[in-house]
Amino acid sequence: MEVINTIAALKSLLGPIKLAGQKIALVPTMGALHKGHVSLIEAARSEADIVVCSIFVNPTQFTDPKDLERYPRPLEHDMAMLSASGCNVVFMPSVKEMYPVPEHWHIDLGPAEFLLEGEFRKGHYQGVTQIVKKLFDAVGPDLAFFGQKDYQQVLMIENMVAYFDLPVKIVTCPIIREEDGLAMSSRNIHLNPEDRKHAVVLCQSLEYIKGYFEKAENQYSKDKLHLLEEAAKRMIQQTPGVALDYFVIADGKTLMPPTADHGSGLVVLVAAKVGETRLIDNMILS
Numbered sequence: 001m002e003v004i005n006t007i008a009a010l011k012s013l014l015g016p017i018k019l020a021g022q023k024i025a026l027v028p029t030m031g032a033l034h035k036g037h038v039s040l041i042e043a044a045r046s047e048a049d050i051v052v053c054s055i056f057v058n059p060t061q062f063t064d065p066k067d068l069e070r071y072p073r074p075l076e077h078d079m080a081m082l083s084a085s086g087c088n089v090v091f092m093p094s095v096k097e098m099y100p101v102p103e104h105w106h107i108d109l110g111p112a113e114f115l116l117e118g119e120f121r122k123g124h125y126q127g128v129t130q131i132v133k134k135l136f137d138a139v140g141p142d143l144a145f146f147g148q149k150d151y152q153q154v155l156m157i158e159n160m161v162a163y164f165d166l167p168v169k170i171v172t173c174p175i176i177r178e179e180d181g182l183a184m185s186s187r188n189i190h191l192n193p194e195d196r197k198h199a200v201v202l203c204q205s206l207e208y209i210k211g212y213f214e215k216a217e218n219q220y221s222k223d224k225l226h227l228l229e230e231a232a233k234r235m236i237q238q239t240p241g242v243a244l245d246y247f248v249i250a251d252g253k254t255l256m257p258p259t260a261d262h263g264s265g266l267v268v269l270v271a272a273k274v275g276e277t278r279l280i281d282n283m284i285l286s
């Protein structure tokens with residue numbers, strides 16, 4: 001496994017590989033790796049010849065300086081995980097390497113940019129798409145792998161790819177969960193034992209909605225969805241130490257409330273602070 005810190009070194013390593021016609025996959029991460037990240041690397045390995053994993057805690061996507069400061073950076077652990085998972089190249093640039101000069105970035109990501117995470121973390125998706133575009137420019141991947149855990153992020157990245165008409169295939173991988181259902185996340189490390197117990201309510205509230213959909217075979221009414229949302233929100237709000245940001249059943253493409261009384265393509269998404277740690281989760285319903 002090669003560890004590379006500069007864009008120039010990365011390009012000279014990958015240039016001949018591309019010329020030889022080999023397929024390159026990119027798995028962008030912010031480090032503090034867990035089995036969710038490993039699942040992306042394994043999926044990438046199954047579809048490409050060379051897997052590049054980037055580790056970069058991108059300052060432009062953080063809206064809370066404390067969140068950026070306390071983001072975990074367990075380097076030795078990450079290197080061991082990457083080498084065990086069969087990653088070929090680790091790209092680990094400095095902030096100066098990715099942002100050598102101050103720059104303005106603003107692209108049209110569509111109305112969904114301002115909903116949900118975009119409402120609670122203003123400007124977040126401009127920062128995410130800015131760094132993902134830079135990583136795509138540096139690596140030139142044929143495929144890039146992202147987790148469904150960051151559902152809205154995948155939509156925004158797909159919109160960025162369409163905006164620039166980039167020749168890269170975006171692959172979305174399922175959410176990997178702990179045994180009790182909690183979605184794996186680098187930020188889970190901040191949960192104290194009490195928070196950790198309470199955090200499971202997030203996936204339980206999603207399961208509650210999913211269970212209804214499975215029984216109702218995707219037949220629903222808007223009124224019924226509203227009642228379900230309210231019941232799920234109460235489950236979360238009654239859990240000690242958990243402060244809800246949003247819980248919504250939404251159209252999987254627009255992230256707006258469903259407009260019809262039946263149909264497919266819905267997703268349920270949640271975000272809440274558990275203790276001092278903000279977590280997100282979602283499930284596809286139909």
Ligand SMILES: Nc1ncnc2c1ncn2[C@@H]1O[C@H](COP(=O)(O)OP(=O)(O)OP(=O)(O)O)[C@@H](O)[C@H]1O
Binds near residue numbers: 037184
């Ligand atoms: N539990 C998971 N299952 C599948 N993919 C995941 C999971 N957690 C994160 N990912 C994906 O891994 C990639 C890198 O994410 P990131 O490094 O931010 O990790 P994270 O666990 O989401 O951390 P955090 O949300 O705490 O920042 C993203 O595409 C993300 O969606």
Ligand SMILES: CC(C)(CO)[C@@H](O)C(=O)[O-]
Binds near residue numbers: 132
């Ligand atoms: C895609 C990403 C690596 C961009 O910094 C980040 O948002 C993440 O880890 O999901």
Ligand code: BAL
Binds near residue numbers: 061
């Ligand atoms: N996994 C999403 C990156 C972030 O929370 O900033």
